[in-house]
Amino acid sequence: MKCEWVHENILLHIYNELPDDARYELEQHVARCTDCAAELKAARHLHATLSQFPVQEPSPNLVTASRMRLQEELETTEQGGFWQRLVFDPGAWLRPIKLAPALAAAIFIVGFAGGIGATYQVMNGRNPVDLSSPTPTESSITGIQSISQEPGSSQISIRYNTVSTQEAQGSLNDQRIQQLLLFATRNNYNSGVRMDSVDLLTQTPNDTRVREALLYALRYDSNPGVRLKAIEGLGSYVKNDVRVRDAVLEALVNDSNPGLRTQALHLLEPVRADSSVRRVLQKLAENDQNLYIRSQAQNVLSQMSEID
Amino acid sequence: MPADAWAVQLAVGGCSHPDTSRGLDLSKQSQDPLPRGQMAGHSLSRIDDTLLVREAQRGNRAAFEELVRHYDQAVLRLAMHLTGSEHEAQDIYQDAFLKAYKSVGNFRFECSFYTWIYRIVTNLCLDHLRKKQVRKEDAPVAVDAQGEAYDVLSQVPDVRAGANPERDLMRRELGTRINHALDKLTPRERMVFELKHYQGLKLRTVGEILNTTEETAKNTLFRATQKLRGSLADMR
Numbered sequence: 001m002k003c004e005w006v007h008e009n010i011l012l013h014i015y016n017e018l019p020d021d022a023r024y025e026l027e028q029h030v031a032r033c034t035d036c037a038a039e040l041k042a043a044r045h046l047h048a049t050l051s052q053f054p055v056q057e058p059s060p061n062l063v064t065a066s067r068m069r070l071q072e073e074l075e076t077t078e079q080g081g082f083w084q085r086l087v088f089d090p091g092a093w094l095r096p097i098k099l100a101p102a103l104a105a106a107i108f109i110v111g112f113a114g115g116i117g118a119t120y121q122v123m124n125g126r127n128p129v130d131l132s133s134p135t136p137t138e139s140s141i142t143g144i145q146s147i148s149q150e151p152g153s154s155q156i157s158i159r160y161n162t163v164s165t166q167e168a169q170g171s172l173n174d175q176r177i178q179q180l181l182l183f184a185t186r187n188n189y190n191s192g193v194r195m196d197s198v199d200l201l202t203q204t205p206n207d208t209r210v211r212e213a214l215l216y217a218l219r220y221d222s223n224p225g226v227r228l229k230a231i232e233g234l235g236s237y238v239k240n241d242v243r244v245r246d247a248v249l250e251a252l253v254n255d256s257n258p259g260l261r262t263q264a265l266h267l268l269e270p271v272r273a274d275s276s277v278r279r280v281l282q283k284l285a286e287n288d289q290n291l292y293i294r295s296q297a298q299n300v301l302s303q304m305s306e307i308d
Numbered sequence: 309m310p311a312d313a314w315a316v317q318l319a320v321g322g323c324s325h326p327d328t329s330r331g332l333d334l335s336k337q338s339q340d341p342l343p344r345g346q347m348a349g350h351s352l353s354r355i356d357d358t359l360l361v362r363e364a365q366r367g368n369r370a371a372f373e374e375l376v377r378h379y380d381q382a383v384l385r386l387a388m389h390l391t392g393s394e395h396e397a398q399d400i401y402q403d404a405f406l407k408a409y410k411s412v413g414n415f416r417f418e419c420s421f422y423t424w425i426y427r428i429v430t431n432l433c434l435d436h437l438r439k440k441q442v443r444k445e446d447a448p449v450a451v452d453a454q455g456e457a458y459d460v461l462s463q464v465p466d467v468r469a470g471a472n473p474e475r476d477l478m479r480r481e482l483g484t485r486i487n488h489a490l491d492k493l494t495p496r497e498r499m500v501f502e503l504k505h506y507q508g509l510k511l512r513t514v515g516e517i518l519n520t521t522e523e524t525a526k527n528t529l530f531r532a533t534q535k536l537r538g539s540l541a542d543m544r
Contacts, residue, residue, distance in 0.1 A: 009531055012526070015504065017511055040485045047505075048538050052479070053486040055506050062394055066384060070376065079367055212370075228507060240514035243370065272402060 002029055006036045010043045060279050061253075068250060071219075144184040147196040156200065157185075172203060178210075185213045191223035198226055202233025211237065215247050225255040231260060235267050245271060249280055258290055265296050272300050323485055343542045357421045372412065375421065376405050382507075383429050390433045392487075400436065404429045419516060430499055437495035475495045482543070489539035497532035504529055 006029050012018045013026055030036045041173040145159040158180045170177040184197035197218050201210045217230035229250060237244040245268070252264035262306075265284075269276050282296040331335030357378065385405060386396035407428050415424060490498060496518070503514045506523075515525040 008393070008530075011530055014513075042537075044370060046533070046540065049482070049540060049543060050486060050505060050536065051507075053483055053490070055385060055389050058381055058388060058394075058397070062398070063384060065383060066380065066398050070402055070405050071373065073402065074369060074373070077406060077409060079410060158314075188322070242374075258335075 003033060003036055006030065006033070007039060010036075010040055013040075014043055014047050049170070060276070062281070064250065069253070089101050125180060140182060141180075142191050144180060144190075144197070146175065147181070147193055147200065172200060178204075178207075180194065182209060182213050185217050185221075191221075191226060194221060194223065194226045195229060198229040198233065202229065205233050205237065211241070211244070215243065218247050218251055222262055224255075227251070227255065227257065228263065231263055231267065238267050239271055245277070249276065252284070253280060258293065261290070261293055261295065265293065265300065269300055272303070309472055311395055316531050328335055361412065361417075361448050362422050365415070372409055379422070380405070380426055383425070386429060386502070386507055387433060389506055391436055392496070395438065400429065403432055407432075417507070423513070427519070430517055433498075434495050441495065463477045483492070485540065487544065489536050492539055493535055497528055497535070500528040501532040501536075529538060 005027055009018060009022065009026060009169040018026065020022065025036060030040050055213075115257065127248055141160055143161045145161060147156065149156045155169060156172060156177055157167060157169050158177065159167045159301055160180060168180060172178070172246050181197045181201055184193055194217070200222045201213060204210050211234070212231045214233050218227050218234065219231065221227050225263060231248065234244050234248065238248055239245075248264045248267055252261055252268065255261050255264070268281075272281065278301075281301050284293055285301055288297065357375065360375045360378075364375060380401065383401055384397055387400040388394060391397055391400070404425065415421070450457075454461045484536055490501070493501065499518065500514055503509045504511065504518065511525045511529065512522045514529075515522040518525065
């Protein structure tokens with residue numbers, strides 16, 4: 001019986017999952033019983049043999065590539081919200097209603113009243129959209145035509161199309177102007193306009209929405225000039241913002257434009273002690289196809305030992 | 309989150325079980341194959357995760373991406389070891405985090421985020437193993453991101469002093485034998501063995517991830533080990 005118990009628990013003993021008293025009991029028994037000692041030896045041998053099948057760490061390149069692929073997909077993926085829960089987990093919303101008839105009745109009454117109210121509005125021809133509002137909604141903008149700033153003035157003029165072309169004027173701090181600039185960075189087909197908007201936005205990179213837009217432009221804009229403007233605007237945040245640093249690292253590794261990669265390399269110099277930066281630099285110093293980048297990476301790495 | 313977090317060894321935290329909260333025990337490195345895979349969870353990362361999950365549930369994509377960074381290296385490591393392919397590991401990674409993103413709103417904090425994300429990943433890996441069994445694939449080679457076949461073991465540099473070609477060849481043969489033996493396990497046995505032996509998780513955590521009890525996980529591990537012992541019986 002004792003030997004049977006030992007055989008059942010040898011595995012837990014090897015994986016350090018036995019409680020102390022059971023471990024002590026097992027060790028005492030094995031010291032006396034040759035059969036169980038042989039069993040323990042065999043189990044340890046198997047454990048050691050299996051451990052020779054190595055677990056590889058994913059390479060930094062694989063991790064970066066996987067993250068970029070995921071980020072791209074997330075750009076176009078909607079989070080499953082209320083409706084998804086309603087469809088896929090009807091129990092979750094039915095449960096409280098089932099258990100609380102008063103709540104169910106209240107929801108019914110509110111819904112009924114809402115329905116009547118909406119019908120009344122429609123019947124009276126009232127339009128819920130305030131057309132006099134000067135603030136454009138993104139869905140109504142079809143494109144930005146041009147952006148200009150008067151020299152020596154904080155006034156910016158933006159011509160944009162809705163159904164017909166419109167023009168908005170205001171300072172950079174104006175919400176409407178900011179909204180149009182942010183829209184232009186992501187949605188315009190004219191790279192000149194994207195360049196102008198990124199250029200203006202770099203004046204206020206403290207705004208998180210602006211920083212997001214600059215990160216987007218750096219990662220996804222097809223025009224190298226726009227990406228260069230974006231990376232310039234983000235430069236001062238490489239040290240303190242991990243997301244900015246990662247985006248600059250991605251640009252350094254993957255961007256097709258050597259000038260932009262060089263700029264990224266210079267921006268990362270102050271944070272070269274960061275292990276992620278160091279790894280990328282080592283990789284570039286070893287086998288980057290661009291001779292200049294390779295030598296610059298070696299140069300930055302060689303300076304590191306003087307600091308660390 | 310430290311600035312250099314994405315490149316450091318991942319301490320997969322956020323597990324709510326006290327038995328998984330021990331850190332890396334280097335003294336056992338010679339015995340356990342991968343102590344680095346153990347969850348070195350601590351209260352700080354748990355708090356971090358909770359805040360990030362709540363933000364992600366409000367639709368903050370940056371918060372979700374931060375969560376991804378907490379766990380993605382561990383996910384890739386597990387998927388790579390199970391599938392033997394960088395390409396397939398990347399697909400599992402992509403599917404797992406997209407699924408998590410779409411359904412993070414349904415996460416109710418009934419278990420740790422760590423357990424939840426691992427549940428998604430292990431389910432995808434189990435699907436992969438089942439398909440592989442149906443296909444009866446047992447090639448010892450793996451496929452890299454470019455779609456080219458390579459020997460998994462040949463990718464591991466032999467840095468031991470005095471390494472020689474004969475020993476290297478023996479090591480590769482041993483690896484191939486182990487791979488074959490692991491392929492003979494059922495997908496569930498393979499998964500339990502992977503999580504316990506190679507990823508170093510506690511049996512209780514393995515049970516939680518696989519939606520079963522610690523006792524069942526223990527029995528499955530026992531069965532898997534017996535089978536492996538039978539397959540590798542002639543090896544000394």
